[in-house]
Amino acid sequence: MTAATTTGPASSARPTGPAGPTGRGHQGPWVARIAVVTAAIVAAVVAHGNLLPVLGLVAALVAVLIAARPETAALVAVGLIFSNATVIAVHDHGIPGAVALLVPILLLVTAGYHVFAHRQPILIPRAALWMVAFLVVQMVGALLARDPATSVATVQTFLLEGVVLFLLLTNAVRGWRLVRLAAIVLVVVAGFLGTLSLFQEVTGADHQDFAGFSTMSNAVINRASGGGSARHAGPIGEQNRWAQSLAVTVPIAVALGWKDRSRAVRLLAKVSGVGIVVGIVLTYSRGSVVGLVLMVLIAVIVRWVRLRTALIVAGVAVGTLLVFAPTFANRATTVVTASSSVRSTTGGATAQDGSFANRSTEATAAIAVFLHHPVVGVGTGLFPTYFQDQARAQGADRIVGVDREAHSLYLGLAAETGLLGLVTFACFAGSLLTALGKVRRRYLTTDPDAAALATGFGLAIVTYLTTGLFLHFAYIRYFWLLAGLAAAMGMVNDAGTPAVLHPHPPKGRSHDVHSENPSPVADPDRHPRAGGDRRAPGAGRA
Structure with missing residues (x-):
């Protein structure tokens, strides 16, 4: 296990929370709460089409729940981030901007509960060291940029929505039980929002x-053929970015839906997974499809998924799309034919989007900018200001005069943060995946549900990286939300975090001290009663 760096007295490193789910019966209250809240929201939407009144009621109920169980605050924060609720409240409903502080406050409530009430240490994942290095590279690039003010403002956004959010998440969502509940919240919220798109479409x-x-x-897709199909953009307002945000939750939903120990959670994850997939389809995003396909190929190569399973799933998916979503299936084939079927409307006129040609121009421009500024780039957020010169050099008159992004995570990072930025970001992602891989291997035999969730988070990170081939680094809080939860999963059983394993193995499982995965009794970090009962009062409650 890759241990986290901790601060605090040595005595505080003992696990004070529950040692993971102690039985199937303890999962019912949490699943029931999530199911009731979800059902209430769905009923209100279907009946009135207005979320605001029911959200007010839910907020009151959540406040009471947080007062009773401070750990709930972190779960609420996860839902707020993914649903983009605070941004919508400010921009669409005129609520004061101070509401944006709600998310860090909620995370601080839970983190403070762990640190002060339970005397657990402050956790600093090893991946955070690479994150800080990435921040330093951006700061240096901003100071050397031709427009330091603009670049520094972008770095400040990364500091708040990236570094701070990541560290708050890893200290608030600590231990197997909370990571699992956060994953459930993430999947349910994504599935619900995807279902809203389906309701609109039907x-x-x-x-x-x-x-x-x-x-x-x-x-609009295929507008020239008459009518066309509008692209859904979720709470973000940008269809491709929303597709990416939904796509990263697919492997987590699969992990919960097929391997979780609770039957209710498995059912909830499967239903939510359908909503997620439908939501992706209704965005008509080709990049998300390519990203998911590449993710599956990588999973097969590293033997996280069996080839036979991947082929069966791929066959079912293709058949389902051809029957129920032929427009989406036809659009996905344009990736192969290198043509675009997207059309957009501007002032009533119809014009060809030409996304392939435009992105080729953007990629060429990003490479040229990187070659001229290879060390720390031109400064975070400044590539669009360099694009015009490169577009003119290529003779791309159709997009001259329009500021464009690189439309690629890697080319954008190369142009704006240089080689040092690429290396530090890659090391950060690699550190997350390494920790998750260790958790997966450790529990593959003894606790397959824990191993599956580690696999799900690992493949979620891979999905973001593969879809990043076609999307630049924007809406970064979604990535850092995922990265924070993945880091928390990777730190399960590290100092100051509750253990994964049950105090007693479920029926049908055995713990052989001679097996590849050591017995929990042989490992004090994994078993709460090894070397004495270290459970805190109330440990074992769900």
Whole structure:
């Protein structure tokens, strides 16, 4: 296990929370709460199409729950981040900008509960060291940039929505039980938002955006053929980015849906998974499809997924899309044919999007900028200001005069942060995946549900990296939310975090001290009663 760096007295390193789920019966209350809240929201949306009244009621109930169980605050924060609720509240409903502080406050409540009430240490994942190095590279690049003010402002956003959010998450969502609950919240929220898009599509209620949580893009697929299909953009308002955000939750939903110890959670994850997939399809995003396919190929290569399983899933997916979503299937084939079927409307006129040609121009421009500034780049957030010169040099008159991004995570990082930025970011991602791989191997035999969730988070990171081939580094809080939860999963059983394993193995499982995975009794970090009972009062409660 890759140990985390901790600060605090040595005596505080003992696990004070529950040693993981102690039985199937303890999962019922949490699953019931999530199911009831979800059902209430769905009922309100179907009946009135307005989320605001029910969200007010839910907020009151959540406040009471947080007062009773401070750990709930972190789970609420996870839901708020993924649903983009605070941003929607400010921009769409005129709520004061101070509401944006709600997320860090909620995370601080839970983190403070761990550190002060339970005397657990402050956790600093090893991946955070690479994150700080990435921040330093950006700061140096900003100071050397031709427009330092703009670049420094972008670095400040990374500091708040990246570094601070990551560290708060890893200290608030600590231990197997909370990581698992956070994963459930993430999947349920994603599935619910995907289901809103399905409701819009089936009822034809394109004008109803459900208080901003299910918006429609102005891009239309196959408009020339008559009518066309509008692209759904979720709570973000950008269809490709929303598709990426949904895609990263797919492997987590699969992990919970097939391997979780609770039957109720498995059912909830499967239902949510359907909503997630439908949401992706309705964005008509080709990049998300390519990203998911590449993720599966990588998973097969590293033997995290069996080839036979991957082929069966791929066959079922293709068949389902051909039958129920032929427009999406036809659009996905344009990746191979290198043509675009996207059309957009501007002032009533119809024009070809030409996304392949545009992205080729953007990629060439990013490479040229990187070659001229190879060490620390031109400064974070400044590539669009260099794009115009490169576009003119290529004779791309169709997009001259328009500031464009690199439309690639890697080319964008190369242009704006140089080789040093690429290396530090790659090391950060590699550190996360290494820790998750160790957790997976450790529990593959003794606790397959824990191993599956580690696999799910690992493949979620891989999905972000593969979809990043076609999308630049924007809406970064979604990535750092995922990275923070992945780091928390990778630190399971590190100092100051509750252990994964049950105090007693479920029926049908055996712990052989001679097996590859050592017995929990032989490992004090994994078993709460090894060397004495170290459970805190109330340990074992769900």
